[in-house]
Amino acid sequence: MNDWPSFARLAWVHARYQNRLFVRTPVAAFFSTLLPLVMLVLFVAVFGNDTFDTSFGTLTTAQFYAPALAVFSIASATYTNIGIFLSTQRDTGVLKRHRGTPLPTSALMCGVIGSAALIAAVSGTLMIGVGWLVYDLSIEAAKMPAILLSFTVGICCFASLGVALAVIAPSAASAPALANATILPMAIASGVFISLGSDTAGWLTFVGDLFPLRPFVESLGAAFSPFTEAPAIEWDRLAVMALWGSAAAVYSARNFSWEIRGATSRRGGRRAAASEPTRT
Amino acid sequence: MSQAIEVAGLSKRYGDLVAVDEISFSVGYGEVVAILGPNGAGKSTTVEILEGFRSRDGGDVSVLGTDPANGDRTLRDRVGIVLQSSGFDVELTVAETIELYAASYRSPRGVDEVMEAVDIGAKANERIKTLSGGQQRRVDVALGLIGDPELLFLDEPTTGFDPAARRASWDMLSSLRASGTTIVLTTHYMDEADRLADRIIVLDKGRVIADATPETIIGPHSRDPVIRFAASGAPHGSLPETMADRATESDGFITLSTDDPTEDLHALTGWAIEHGVSFHDLELRRPSLEDVYLDLLDGDVKLDPT
Ligand SMILES: Nc1ncnc2c1ncn2[C@@H]1O[C@H](COP(=O)(O)OP(=O)(O)O)[C@@H](O)[C@H]1O
Numbered sequence A: 001m002n003d004w005p006s007f008a009r010l011a012w013v014h015a016r017y018q019n020r021l022f023v024r025t026p027v028a029a030f031f032s033t034l035l036p037l038v039m040l041v042l043f044v045a046v047f048g049n050d051t052f053d054t055s056f057g058t059l060t061t062a063q064f065y066a067p068a069l070a071v072f073s074i075a076s077a078t079y080t081n082i083g084i085f086l087s088t089q090r091d092t093g094v095l096k097r098h099r100g101t102p103l104p105t106s107a108l109m110c111g112v113i114g115s116a117a118l119i120a121a122v123s124g125t126l127m128i129g130v131g132w133l134v135y136d137l138s139i140e141a142a143k144m145p146a147i148l149l150s151f152t153v154g155i156c157c158f159a160s161l162g163v164a165l166a167v168i169a170p171s172a173a174s175a176p177a178l179a180n181a182t183i184l185p186m187a188i189a190s191g192v193f194i195s196l197g198s199d200t201a202g203w204l205t206f207v208g209d210l211f212p213l214r215p216f217v218e219s220l221g222a223a224f225s226p227f228t229e230a231p232a233i234e235w236d237r238l239a240v241m242a243l244w245g246s247a248a249a250v251y252s253a254r255n256f257s258w259e260i261r262g263a264t265s266r267r268g269g270r271r272a273a274a275s276e277p278t279r280t
Numbered sequence B: 001m002s003q004a005i006e007v008a009g010l011s012k013r014y015g016d017l018v019a020v021d022e023i024s025f026s027v028g029y030g031e032v033v034a035i036l037g038p039n040g041a042g043k044s045t046t047v048e049i050l051e052g053f054r055s056r057d058g059g060d061v062s063v064l065g066t067d068p069a070n071g072d073r074t075l076r077d078r079v080g081i082v083l084q085s086s087g088f089d090v091e092l093t094v095a096e097t098i099e100l101y102a103a104s105y106r107s108p109r110g111v112d113e114v115m116e117a118v119d120i121g122a123k124a125n126e127r128i129k130t131l132s133g134g135q136q137r138r139v140d141v142a143l144g145l146i147g148d149p150e151l152l153f154l155d156e157p158t159t160g161f162d163p164a165a166r167r168a169s170w171d172m173l174s175s176l177r178a179s180g181t182t183i184v185l186t187t188h189y190m191d192e193a194d195r196l197a198d199r200i201i202v203l204d205k206g207r208v209i210a211d212a213t214p215e216t217i218i219g220p221h222s223r224d225p226v227i228r229f230a231a232s233g234a235p236h237g238s239l240p241e242t243m244a245d246r247a248t249e250s251d252g253f254i255t256l257s258t259d260d261p262t263e264d265l266h267a268l269t270g271w272a273i274e275h276g277v278s279f280h281d282l283e284l285r286r287p288s289l290e291d292v293y294l295d296l297l298d299g300d301v302k303l304d305p306t
């Protein structure tokens, strides 16, 4: 009898397969990687790369939008993608099938989250890279730790929220709608598409501060703003994200379901269930 | 532990519905047991409790010496599971899918070897989404085999197969049995149970109504042939005396069981000529497996569950 395959190997195998699935689902790659880049190009085209007043001071269009859209891209690659993929795997019976093998749950989850984190990191870096190469985005070396920290905490937080989204979604079909219905209004309330300024209603910034997206935008924005003092690490913002991520993880661990809700083996054709993930 | 599976007084309710009603049976190492029953009999419920997927409301269950409700990684390493229905990541290819699941086991079989066993090698590099239902079912079976299990559960492995595919999977399961794997399969085809199993457990409405070898179940009844006919101008009551009390009429057919077909047919045709009766249909046959099974379900035939 051989030894058990190591945890690291199993997590790695699953991450690799998840990556493959992501690449083979072009709609997912489009929404989390390409669309935010297109938005950056469009915003700069619409406004020109001139300076305007933002909550971080007077910035060029790209200096404001590149970090904000990197956040959006990361949230989409983690929160939306994990929510859709995992609920689809639950509803089609893929999770139940794994459950019948000696695969540890934690290795499966690590694979799913690791793959999403990698995709998020690539998407976020791509956004910053394009900003830097094409639009003169300024990056200060002294603020690199703040950038990396914000990236890391944000990715962990939204990956955890993605798992919770899959747990909450009653069916895989409702997961994309749930993801969009939460992330889009939050993006507006968090200053992703339009900078929040002195005219913004107080209640809106108050609400935005309570949820994890604005802290992500603010912590990354601060790290890219020329008006902040290095190291520009916003600990309180990071703490809000960490709190949300932890709460989501606890919630998911308690309520995780391996099977489609109300599952009975007699219901629904097996082939009908093997549909591809969809997005609205 | 002398038995691979031991079940004593197992019960499962869904709300008010009693899906499994205090059933008991056991499966020896190396044995192939078919759980036969109509839809809704409780086959999947029973098997999924043994697999550790569902909780039970009562009774004792042991699978390879472990209670599957507390089954750990070691137990799942030794057991192969083919569910009645479960899906795939349809964007992966057949070979990728089998490789992925192989990674979870301590001593998996080879991916190529398993693809060969279920005859899906020709589709190795096709995405799962391009396969037909029957081909996907073969991948299901491949995933049940990949961990090189001591015990294999198959929940309706051939439902929806055409006759050729069914025969091919019977051959595959027969060779698996020859290698000493303990197999528990569910089916609602009597001929499948007869062909594959050392022992058949007939389940109906959550109860075991028979638990015996195929020979015992089929044997005693197949010795009694029946004469079945439809005739015009043949009032039931006018049959020769020797037959009238053995005959039953339904759907316009008169059926009588016989232990001397030659004598009875002779008497019957004589009677027909005498009364000017013409036969539309006349046959002498042995009850099929299916007839025996249906009689069992109707309660016309009783076998003591052992
Ligand atoms: N998850 C469930 N919830 C409620 N009823 C169920 C569930 N699963 C099965 N049943 C019911 O239990 C009975 C037995 O079902 P099942 O074990 O699937 O039978 P079989 O596999 O023999 O067709 C059926 O009446 C079915 O409707």
Ligand SMILES: [Mg+2]
Pocket (backbone or CB within 6 Å): A265, B043, B044, B045, B084, B155, B156
């Ligand atoms: Mg069933």
